Amino acid sequence: MALKRGSLAALLSAALYIGNAPSIHALQNGVGRLPALAYNTWNAYQCNIDENLMVTTAELMVSLGLQDAGYNRVNLDDCWAMKNRTAEGYVEPDTTRFSKGFNWLTDQLHSLGFQAGIYSDSGWYTCAGYPGSFENEARDAETFQNWGFDYLKYDNCYIPYDDIIREGVYGKYQRMSNAITNLSETTRQPPILFSLCEWGNDQVWLWGASVGHSWRTTGDIGPYWNSLANIINTNSFITQATNFYGRNDLDMLQLGNGNLTYDESKSHFTSWALMKSPLIIGTNLSSITNETLEILTNKDILAINQDNVYGTSISPFRWGINPDWVSNASYPAQYWSGQSENGTVFMLLNTLDEPADMFFNLTESPWIRAGIQYNVRDLWTHTDNGTAVRNFTATAVPPHGVVALLLTEAGDEPAGTMPLCAVWAQCAAQNGTYVQG
Incomplete structure (x- = not known):
């Protein structure tokens, strides 16, 4: 819609x-x-x-x-x-x-x-x-x-x-x-x-x-993917309302209460946490599974939610399937980023019903500096995954799955990196000559 x-x-x-x-x-x-x-x-x-x-x-x-x-x-x-x-x-x-x-x-x-x-x-x-x-x-x-x-x-x-x-x-x-x-x-x-x-x-x-x-910000949440997608879509347009002392509340966590897959549960928790929603557990703790407990206690994700330096939410920098700023309750924005005390946070959300590769140029995010390469930390595997130069691709992201990354500066790009500008249509030399981006 x-x-x-x-x-x-x-x-x-x-x-x-x-x-x-x-x-x-x-x-x-x-x-x-x-x-x-x-x-x-x-x-x-x-x-x-x-x-x-x-x-x-x-x-x-x-x-x-x-x-x-x-x-x-x-x-x-x-x-x-x-x-x-x-x-x-x-x-x-x-x-x-x-x-x-x-x-x-x-x-x-x-x-x-x-x-x-x-x-x-x-x-x-x-x-x-x-x-x-x-x-x-x-x-x-x-x-x-x-x-x-x-x-x-x-x-x-x-x-x-x-x-x-x-x-x-x-x-x-x-x-x-x-x-x-x-x-x-x-x-x-x-x-x-x-x-x-x-x-x-x-x-x-x-x-x-x-x-x-x-x-x-929405009606009651349901323990199924369509409800999560609808809430994420609604909140993708109002992320600027969240900061210290006041925030959008995406409703209680549904982990362990319905038919969510493991990957959908990770997407649920990641989206809520990185959008700085309150995280309100509603699971019966006497029968909680190890998978649900693992998700709820992800220290890297919780650290972003509880960041003492930045109280703001992540926001979409590209909607992906839909043109930017188009509302779609079934297929919300896919490419998100935001600031944190320890680096730039990225969330890649695969809203499709099948696995997908997800590519982005780093400087599509407003918090990334041109001409810098970045260390990449995966906030779910808790591993450091090398260095990204200019762009990043997450391969085979599961259906309704998520990738959460923390990028930190790792010095200048390698000499001779081309093109001269990664994304700018107005890329120019000092003498005013346009060059191909």
Whole structure:
């Protein structure tokens, strides 16, 4: 499906808006500078949750090495509450499944070295029908903080009628953002990290950074390739919205939850990590496979996601199958690059149903210098694979597979490298004579 001319114009206008928008300082307070690495209960358990499951999951994250890899949050999703608020208007945890209370639970998680996350909704009810936070934002923010939670996932169900809410989608989320900010200023405690699960507005990336630390950019993810391709395609046009303290959220990781092949799972994790999305595990850890664990703990890929120098996402430098800037939900952009503390990152994504060779000129990426040769490190094999001069070809990339590379400068190109310019149509000598590129 080709992107309409008007939609492209809107995207380009939005890009200019992002570049010229004033910096948002309210959220740059030390919370949420880097993408969250976390576990969330929904994918594996939906409403079948209790306090023992939460503690067992945290203990498994330690024993499986996920905590050592950087995953430092355990997030409770929907269905944790009693169906009704108390007479005083407060939410309370289910008295059977969380009989010890949430202070006990968060104490357990904190003692194991994790931060603790909770879930609520910007409407009357959560998506599963439990009390939402609309018109109770300040009360709920204070309650969550008093219980010891550090993170809030905030959903988008059961929206009040217009003549009641009297807000746009921005204002609906700003209510809880203000409550969290005001609470932090009053208590002098760090603010709760605020994750917007706002899947109903395709321009959330324009205003998300002024409200929260991450924002969902699409509907719910599914555990199959077409869903992944659609999400990658959508986000290929809005990568400029991601930076330190605020980022596009591509939804939870589906590794081990569906029919993804091993190569599709690697593409899933690589795309999410290098686009600096939060990495939220939803796999049942009691039955996790070694393959899934290997993917989730790839130290080279995680290092890019958690880069302390560059908070920006990789972006396409060539779409590949499609002309540049053409939207195709089944065949998203294939050639991506970005900056990192240790070099230039490349992602080559084979969106075809068959193996493919993938070639690019190095200086197609804006982060590569002409006249320089580059050392090539493969971020999946964890090997150094020689030197690239002018171009690189990845051979026989598997169907729906990925190649992730880190290129670092290795000195000048060999003398006599031809052509004189690798890609420039305007290649010229100092005397003004054009030469063939």
